[in-house]
Every structure is written in structure tokens, then in C-alpha cells.
Amino acid sequence: MLVNQKDLNFLLYQVFNANELTELPHYQEHDQTTFDEVIKTAHRIAEDYFAPHNRKADEREPQFNGETVSTIPEVKEAYKHYADAGLLNARQEYQDGGMQLPALVHAAYSGLFASANPSTAGYTFLTSAAANVIHAFGSEEQKSRFLPGMWDGRFAGTMALTEPDVGSSLGDLATKATKQSDGTYKLKGQKMFISGGDQDITENIVHLVLARAEGAPQGVKGISLFIAPKFLINENGELGERNDVQLAGLLHKMGYRGTTSTVLNFGEQGKCTGYLIGEEGKGLSYMFKMMNEARIGVGLGAAMIGYRGYLESLEYAKNRPQGRHPSTKSNDSKPINIIEHADVKRMLLAQKSYVEGSLALCLFASRLVDEQEAANNEDSALLLDLLTPVVKSFPSSYGLKANELAIQVLGGSGYIREYPVEQCYRDNRLNPIHEGTHGIQSLDLLGRKLWMKGGKGLQLLLTRVNKTLKNCQTHDALKPLVDSYRNKLDIFSKTTMQLGQSLQAGKVDETLANSALYLDMMGKMVVAWLWLEMANKAQEVFEESASEDDKNFLTGKLQACKYFIEWELGEVHSQSTLLTELNSTCADMEEAWF
Amino acid sequence: MLVNQKDLNFLLYQVFNANELTELPHYQEHDQTTFDEVIKTAHRIAEDYFAPHNRKADEREPQFNGETVSTIPEVKEAYKHYADAGLLNARQEYQDGGMQLPALVHAAYSGLFASANPSTAGYTFLTSAAANVIHAFGSEEQKSRFLPGMWDGRFAGTMALTEPDVGSSLGDLATKATKQSDGTYKLKGQKMFISGGDQDITENIVHLVLARAEGAPQGVKGISLFIAPKFLINENGELGERNDVQLAGLLHKMGYRGTTSTVLNFGEQGKCTGYLIGEEGKGLSYMFKMMNEARIGVGLGAAMIGYRGYLESLEYAKNRPQGRHPSTKSNDSKPINIIEHADVKRMLLAQKSYVEGSLALCLFASRLVDEQEAANNEDSALLLDLLTPVVKSFPSSYGLKANELAIQVLGGSGYIREYPVEQCYRDNRLNPIHEGTHGIQSLDLLGRKLWMKGGKGLQLLLTRVNKTLKNCQTHDALKPLVDSYRNKLDIFSKTTMQLGQSLQAGKVDETLANSALYLDMMGKMVVAWLWLEMANKAQEVFEESASEDDKNFLTGKLQACKYFIEWELGEVHSQSTLLTELNSTCADMEEAWF
Structure with a gap:
């Protein structure tokens, strides 16, 4: 399934x-x-x-x-x-x-x-x-x-950003573009970790390549974006001669093995034709259009690999008899299915809360894309911008955690390739890395996104959150969860404000030192909100729903919301303490002390 | 290294x-x-x-x-x-x-x-x-x-416990042993996940097999332990005829691939000779001698795979230039080595605290073995018994977390097989599973070990902990850590007492429902204590140590202790709340709601 x-x-x-x-x-x-x-x-x-x-x-x-x-x-x-x-x-x-x-x-x-x-x-x-x-x-x-x-599927596309010596630090990239008299460019440089950089699936591959035009400044402002196809395309649309883009080698991943990961040489023979997209120097802003979509895509992929593992482990737990409840002393009774063990339920419920919460987050982000694009809603655009690091990273962390739990539910069977969950775990480990690591997402969030337009994005988020809380108040079953969430929300808001002040006071490195912690905290707060939104909706439609199946499903939603708020938000308090005191234990650690 | x-x-x-x-x-x-x-x-x-x-x-x-x-x-x-x-x-x-x-x-x-x-x-x-x-x-x-x-290395050994239909529920195992007139037994049954169950490394393999003698009772009391070698051994010590132990197939693990994992058929042709060890019905107690050693061994293995990943990522971080501090706006300066980034330091320091703490835990357990065996110290034996679930599971959890962080430090390189850390991560994922999963360890701890001999094991632990705290008080640098630890220790002790009372009140299933949470909490408390012990010793020897290198090393110990207590014990409070309220959110979840 x-x-x-x-x-x-x-x-x-x-x-x-x-x-x-x-x-x-x-x-x-x-x-x-x-x-x-x-x-x-x-x-x-x-x-x-x-x-x-x-x-x-x-x-x-x-x-x-x-x-x-x-x-x-x-x-x-x-x-x-x-x-x-x-x-x-x-x-x-x-x-x-x-x-x-x-x-x-x-x-x-x-x-x-x-x-x-x-x-x-x-x-x-x-x-x-x-x-x-x-x-x-x-x-x-x-x-x-x-x-x-x-x-129509004859060509494929790639995004060729990373270089071996540069990694995520795009401002330092060294691939060169030299303008030709006909307006095209000659590209020269090496790119690494390019997914789909070569394959035998499509007849052509259209590489989007970040490079620095001759004479362009250092840093991100000197970066331009080019199209460099594997095969040039003639006027009539037919494939022309081979462009000078060479596969230097494949990289061999732990998971996601079906997608090639490549090292590509552009212009080794000085003949790589590239076509400038838009204007010189604006490459990064164009690429970020793609990157932001890709980041939602990574989040979604992580959520769904997590989801798949959850379903596999649920199915296994329903059908695998083993052991008895702790209070059952004798072996005379028949073994129970492992889904009846409290700890297995915990592992399944945690997975459910992570993956359904992650999927909700990605669908919410996609709805914001629609509001932005089709309704020109600037608020939605701003909120999406704020949330993108969270949408990329929460599912990447928690989808992977879900896969780890899926393996644990299957026990020894989970660890062997005869069962599907170990592959999920290997595949999903990529997601906290590509399209910007957690570290990069967290700097983007705490260093930039939160403060855009005077912090309006966060205000928009809190307005939506408060609306949900208000709606939830009408359901008795949700009141304790709302109270608990409000308490955490208060801590989260105060933490955010304090960090903002400390940035304003010029303590940039000190404030951003623990940004990864902030990213995790905010991810949990956002997903807990979406769980309340789901629980609220579940309560609303419960009475109208006819079938027992539907009612069970809706009760499960409520229970998963309960789990997420009771079990996963507990850390917010201690995380807030570390953040607000600008805890410097990690930053103080010197290389020689390791 | x-x-x-x-x-x-x-x-x-x-x-x-x-x-x-x-x-x-x-x-x-x-x-x-x-x-x-x-x-x-x-x-x-x-x-x-x-x-x-x-x-x-x-x-x-x-x-x-x-x-x-x-x-x-x-x-x-x-x-x-x-x-x-x-x-x-x-x-x-x-x-x-x-x-x-x-x-x-x-x-x-x-x-x-x-x-x-x-x-x-x-x-x-x-x-x-x-x-x-x-x-x-x-x-x-x-x-x-x-x-x-x-x-001398001509033979190898295995432990053949698990059966396909039974898994960890040994009381249900079905392999049969029929006594022969010469005092030997004929074994019949199938075993699964037997590590080293077949190989071409040694000329013989000595299987230790759990089986149920004919007429023996159901449950664990009917289990006996047998020796069933791959080749029988003649009187003169030479290899005799092939015993009826057949390899049904290999299982293909995600990691730890070099060790065969096998399905073995004992007595498919009715000819598997087994030799009873000791007395009938005592098999499990004999096997537990091996299991307890094996559990320390699993903890140690997990700690050291974690350790290896830590060292690899440390080396990488010291030599990989990329990016600049957040406060550095321009790209004119040279990139810094990534070990200078606060978030990379965090990932390295966390790893250091997990793996050095885990190694300390396993060495401590081994010292208890010595005190028990060579000094007949019953207190040490009792403490070891109490701690075995922690020694098995803390390194398995946190060594794996360390490997996850090692991958993240390397980024894209961490995810490819061209670098060593992804294998560490795959190898280490076995450790939370074999020789008793976390779930089983946690039931053993909270359901049994804590209460043996009137809870004396815990008292022995607390006596040692308090001694360390007292020693630490003499060092100003450690005082805030001691205060913080004491606060958590108080919570931990109260939680334990309350759970004990609730078990005594007959709420067995309710109390044990969240045992995995307790296991994690206790693991962190024990390892934090060992970190204080290490920090105390580091303070003691700091002045005597001559070299700058030694002083740096000892300062690193102090900083890792600081990290572990400040960053990793934060959760104890919220974990205690869930435990003491006998939170039933997971246990209440019904199969139909998933």
C-alpha cells in the first residue's frame, strides 16, 4: 500500500x-x-x-x-x-x-x-x-x-549546482562561463552529486548549470544560470551534436540507488555550449525558484518514504503473533499479535504521527503555492517562504525516525533485505542532506526567513494557529491538548522574540550557533498545530460519518494528535532554555579539545 | 583510527x-x-x-x-x-x-x-x-x-535460539530433543537469524541450541541447552561424520554483511545429534550466562562503531574547507574548515559524548564482571545485573545516533559508499535489535531487574553516583553540572519509586506500557553520571599533566560532560511526567484506529 x-x-x-x-x-x-x-x-x-x-x-x-x-x-x-x-x-x-x-x-x-x-x-x-x-x-x-x-518525456532535466571543492557554499563556485560572439557561452568546470546527471532513460538531458561569467564578481552576485544540454538541439528540434558534458563517474549511494548520482565535467575539451537564462548575475534567484519547489519535494518524498515504512510495519504487526502481555505469566495461552504490545503500539503511533503530520505539512505548503500562484496571495507567499525550511527538514528528520521505528517493529526481519523497510531507511537518509542540509535550513530560518518584512510571516502563522486553537476549544476532547499546546506556543513565541532581539543586538554568530535546535523546535510546533487542525476536523466530521471504518479512522487521528502533543512537545521547554541562554557549549568547543 | x-x-x-x-x-x-x-x-x-x-x-x-x-x-x-x-x-x-x-x-x-x-x-x-x-x-x-x-581457532561457535515462528518469545520455542539410549539426543527444528550459522572460515562449527526435550513442560522451564556440532568429533578429537545440521539459506542484512545470518535446519533427516549441557530444563539459565556477556558485547560493538564514525567525521571536518561564519558577509575571505561551524561542532560534540560515554559504560560493566568473578563481589554482580539492559541499549541507541550525525557532518559524502560512515550507520542499526530488542531490555529492566533483592541494585548505583557527585563538588568548574544533575537525579529517583509502587499495586501492564521511555531515561542518567566521573578525573589529573595535548584532551572531556548534561538530560523532566502519570495514549490505541 x-x-x-x-x-x-x-x-x-x-x-x-x-x-x-x-x-x-x-x-x-x-x-x-x-x-x-x-x-x-x-x-x-x-x-x-x-x-x-x-x-x-x-x-x-x-x-x-x-x-x-x-x-x-x-x-x-x-x-x-x-x-x-x-x-x-x-x-x-x-x-x-x-x-x-x-x-x-x-x-x-x-x-x-x-x-x-x-x-x-x-x-x-x-x-x-x-x-x-x-x-x-x-x-x-x-x-x-x-x-x-x-x-513529453523525451528529455530529462537536472540541477547542477554543487562542486567538489565548494559543497553548499554556492558563493564560492568556480565553474566559468565565457561569452561567445554568437551570444552563447562556453562552460568549464566540474559538478558533483548531480542526480540524474547521466542515464539511458531519455534521449537527451537538459542540465541547468550555475556558473560564473567571465569578469563577474565573487560571491553569489556573480552567479548566472545556464542551460547545457547533453545533446545540442537543432533549429528543427532534432537532436544535434553531442555537447561537451562528460560523465566523470558515478557515486555510489547508501540508498536512492536507482537515481544516478554523478560527477560531471563541463567543457573538458573547451566545447561545452551553455545558454544563459535571463540575465547574468541573477542565476541564484532563478535557481531558488527551483530549489524552493525542490525543497517541498524533498519534504514530501521524506514524508512518503516514512509513510510507506509505517504501512509496512503496521501490516507486519497486525499479522505477526509473538509473546504475551507482561501480566500473562503462563505460556499456555496463544501468543498475541505484536500490535497488541504497548511498545509496538507506541512505535506505530509515533510513526503515524510523524508521517501523517509530515504529509499534512507538505500538502499545506503546496496549498500555499496555489494561493500564491493562482490567487496572487502575498500573505500565502510570505508564509510559504517562512515555512520552506521546516517543510524541507521536519519530514526529513521525522520520516527517517519513522523508518527507524519501522525496522524496530519488524525486529530481525526489519534488518534484512528480504523485507522492504530497511530500504526505506536507507533511501530516506538522503533527505536531511540534499537540497540544503538541516544546518543550512536552520540558518535560513533563524537568520533570515523569520525576520523578513518585519516578521510578518510568523504573525501570519500565529494567526492561523490561533484560529485552529479557537476552533478546537469547542470540542471537549481537545481542550487539554489545546491547553498544553498553548503553553508550548507561549514558550516558542518568547524564545523567538528573544532570539530576534539578540540578533538585532549584533550577536549574530552567538544567536545562530544553535539554529538547528530552533529548527527542530519550530518544526514540532508547526506539525503539532497541523495535528490539532486534523483533530479538529476529525471531531467535526465524526458525527456525520456513517461507517464504523470512518469513525475508527477519525478516532485514530485524535489519538495521534494526542500522542504528538503529549510525547513530542515535551522537549520544547528544555530546547527553549538552551536557545534563550545562547548556550555556547558547542560553539566554545575548540578543535584541539576533540 | x-x-x-x-x-x-x-x-x-x-x-x-x-x-x-x-x-x-x-x-x-x-x-x-x-x-x-x-x-x-x-x-x-x-x-x-x-x-x-x-x-x-x-x-x-x-x-x-x-x-x-x-x-x-x-x-x-x-x-x-x-x-x-x-x-x-x-x-x-x-x-x-x-x-x-x-x-x-x-x-x-x-x-x-x-x-x-x-x-x-x-x-x-x-x-x-x-x-x-x-x-x-x-x-x-x-x-x-x-x-x-x-x-585455538579451528572451530567456531554460535548461539541458536530464535525460531521463525517464535522470535524473541523463547518460552514458545518448538525445536524438539528426543533422548536416545546412549544419552545423546536427536534434535529437530528450525532456527533463524543464527549469526555465523554456516561459513567456510573454520573446519567445524559448534552450535549451542535451545530445544525442548520430549515431555518437557511448555514455557521457559521446559527448555534445555544442547551442543550440536556441524561435524561430530571422534574420541581422538578428529572430525567425524557430518551432523544433520543443514543450512536452509542465508539472510541478507542491511549491514554487518560479512557475518552470515542463517536459517538452519536441525534434524531434517532425523539424524541431528545433540549433547545435553548440564541438566534438562535449565537451558535458559545457562544460555543467559552467554546472553549477558553477549549483551555487554553488543553494547560495546555499538559504542565502537559509533566511535569509529565519530573519528572519521572529526577527521573530515578538520580538513574540509567550506563556507564562512554567519557574520561574515563577503566571499573575499578564504572558506573556513567546517569544524569551525557551530553546528558541526555540535554534531561532533554530541557524537563524542555518546560514544565516549558508551565506551565508558561498557568498560564499567566489564569491570563489574571482574569484581564479580575474580573478587566474588556480590554487590558488583547485582549492579551488573541491573545495568545489563542499559549497557546493551544505550550504546545501541546513541551509537547509532552518533553514526547518523557522522553522515550529516560529511554531507553528501557521508551518504556515499566511497566514504566509510554510511557503512557504520548500516552496521550499527543491528544493535538495537539483536540479543534482545530495546522493548525486551526495557521490560527486563523495569519489570524485573530494578526490584531484585528489594531494589538493592539501584541503591548500589545511587551510592556510587552520590560518591561521584561529592567528589565533583570539590571542583568549581563542575558545581553547576552537579546541581543540574542532582535535580534530574531527584526526578529519576521519584519516578522509579512511583513506578515501583504502581507495580506493587498490581498495575503491571499499565506500568510497563512505557518501559522503553524509562530505559532511555535511565540510560541517560547512568551515562551522565559516568561523564561526571570522567570530568572529575579529568579535573584531578589536569594539573599533573605535562603536555598541552593532554590538557586539551582533558578540557575536551569536561566540555563533553557539560554538553551531555546540558543538552541531553533536558528531556528527563517530560519523560518523568509521562511515566509517572502512567500515560496510556499509546496503550489505548486500538488496532482499528491505525
């Missing part, structure tokens, strides 16, 4: 009210039926063409013989089915051949692929994201040259 | 005073020189014969062709060097050809092998442990038949 369909519907149509989006002019042709149809189609493709080779792609990772890369044939087939269903450009406008689908619905179906097979899904996500950048910032000529192939 | 040698010496000779052991008659032939010699030899063998194939054994895991298992030849060679150095039976008495080495020193050198190559080391540990059981409980004939080969 890729997701609990009941949960996905609950989130889409009750918590995040996807139907409301169809009132916007941009989405007016849609209704719940068209949304469901797309999701159903995606579900079928994910189950039929992605899930079946998830293990195989892990066992038989892509090979490089010095000339070409080979992947198992199932990947190419899956990619084709994905493209043929119109899923690569589903969010594009009708006039461009798209379905004009909301980001919320797009996220819902994307998640199914991440659950089924994150490695193969990786190629599709990268292509859509790269195409979006070209669509948003490319010239008409660039669009007409590259987008048709990217959207 | 396998360990920080300065740290190992500090722990052995200053914190745990290994020299004091030489005052015991059993160890009187030893002195620090002999201890150091053994450790030095072990270090050399670990570096020369174990570390070099750690990655290779992971990449080329053992293969089963339906007839025989093949491992890479380096494993056999390493095993031989280990045996030839007398390390398999180093703890045995001189009269048996051993070195009569203290458990403390044995743990110190064993840890080096776990750091270098946990998979290959696994074979040696299993053999020593199985031999110990035969030595302790076997008949003279059994000893003379099996021990020489196990001690």
Missing part, C-alpha cells in the same frame, strides 16, 4: 479543502472528480510501473562502463508511462499542453510515486522542476527548444 | 583503575605492561588484518550456492591471526592455555576489533562466548571434546 487512501482524501478534501481551489479562475475547469481521476491514474501507474522494480533498482544500481550508463529497463518504461499520462507537465497551463492542476493535487499524486519508488520518481521530479525554471525565466526560443521534449 | 588511544588509556587506567585489578589473586601475574602489550598486539592485528577488508566484506557478502557458503578469504586469515594471538581464550585460566586476562582489558581490545570490522569480529566474539558456556556448564568430556578446537 502506498498511502492510506482515507487519510489522503481526508487531508485533501476536508483539512485542506481542495474543492475551494476550483473557485479560483485558474482552476475553474476542475472539480473533485477531475482531481480524483488524476490521482487514481497516478496511483495505478505508481503501483503498476514504479513499485514493482523499487527493490530491483536498489539491488542493481546503474552501471557506468566508461562510455555509457545503464539502468534496468523498468526505469525507462516507468518514466514513459509517467510522461504519457501527462504527469510531467500536469501543472502547466492548458495552452502549453498541461492540465492546469493545483500544486496541492500535484503533491498528492507525486507522493504516491515517492512512496512506490523514490529513485525512479526522482528522474521525473527533476525534469518537471528544471522545466519549470525554463518556463519561468527562459527566453521564448529556449522554451520552444527545450520544453516540448522535457514535457 | 580505531579509537582515541588517549581516551582508552584514560578510561582504563584513570577512570576505571585497571591496575587495581592486579591486586586480586586471579590477576596478580598482570601489570599495566602486560595489559598494554595485549592491547597493542590486538591493535596491530585489528589494523593489519581486520580493518583492511571491512568494506570489501560489506561489498562481497557471503554467498551460498546451495551446497556451501563462501566468504572472502581475508575473513579466514583475520580469524586465524586473532586465534593465533591467543585472543579467543585470553580470559581463560593459565592452566587452560589462556592469559587469565580481566574482562576490562578484554573489553578494551575487543572494542578495537568492533571498530575495525564488526562483521569479521562477530565470528570471534561468538566463538569465545559459546566456549565460555561450555566451559562453565559442560561436562568434562564436552569440554575436552569441544574447547581445544574453539580456543
